[in-house]
Amino acid sequence: MKALLTASALLLAPVMTACLAGSAQAQTYGSVSLRAGFTPDPYRVSITSGGAINANTISSGCRGWIANTMDYQVHYAAGSFNLSFSSTSSSDTTLVVQAPNGNLYCDDDSGNGLNPIVTIGNPQSGSYSVWVGSYRNGEYAQSTLSISELGRQ
Template sequence: MLRTAAAAILGVTVLASASMAQDYRLNPIYQTISLRGGFTPDPYVINLQSGGNNDASRTLGGSCRGWVATAPDVRLHFQAGSLPLIISANSSTDTTLVVNGPDGRWYCNDDGGNGLNPSLRWNSPMSGQYDIWIGTYGSSRNANAQLHISELYSQ
C-alpha cells in the first residue's frame, strides 16, 4: 500500500549517532544485495528470522523498539532512481525495523505498515548502503519474518 509522505514519517525516529550494539561494520547475517531504481521483481523479498539480544530502545533510544541482532540482517546497496524506496517487514508476530542509512543516521519504525508490521519510506531515497535489522517487539526470541524491499508497496 502506498502511503502519503506525512503518514510515512509518522512514527519514524531519525538518530544521528551510531550505536555500539548494532554494528553496521559487521557482515550481514542473511545476505548482501544490490538493487537499482526500477528493479524487478518488486517487492524483493528475503525470508529471515527477526530478533536478537540487543534492545533497540536502550541502544538507540527515541522511538526505536524491538530486540535486534548485533550484525545487520541484510545489507542493501541501492542506486536510487525516480521512485521511493520502501523497506518493510511482514510477520505473524509483532516486528520492528531498524535501518542505518547511507547518511549514517538510524531510522526506526514499529507498526508503520499493515497491522503490527513496520515500514520505512524514503520519497527521495539516497543512493548507498542501507544496513537493515528486523526486530521482535517485547522479547529477544526469534520469529519467522519476511523483509520486503520495494519502490511501490509497503507490508
C-alpha cells in the same frame, strides 16, 4: 510508531559494538544490489527477527529487540522513487534501517497489523543496513523482509 533519527555523525555499527561487548549473538542473512526500477518489486528475503539488543539503546524512538549485527544490507542505486522496507510476520516485528548518510529510521506497527514499514523519500544511493527486530525480548520469529519502490509489502 515511526521515527526518523538524524545520526549523520553517528554510525550505528560502532554503537552496536559498544552496546554488545561480549555478546555472541549474530545473524546476517546477506545482501543485495538493487538499481532504481528493479524487478521483481518487491524484492523479498526470509529473515528470523529478534536479538539480544534493545533497539531503544540505539535511540529512544526505536522499539524491539534486534541482533548485534545487521540482518541484511541493501546496496541501492537511486532513481526518482521512494524506497520502502517492510517486514511481515505472524509475530510483532519492528524495523531499524540505517541510510548511507547515517540517518536511522525506526518503525513498529505502521504497516498492516503489527508489521513495520519504513519509507524513505528521495533516497540516496549507497548501502542501507537493516535490522528486523521482535517487539518482545527473547522472541525469534520467521519474517519476510520486503524492499519496494512501489510501496507494496
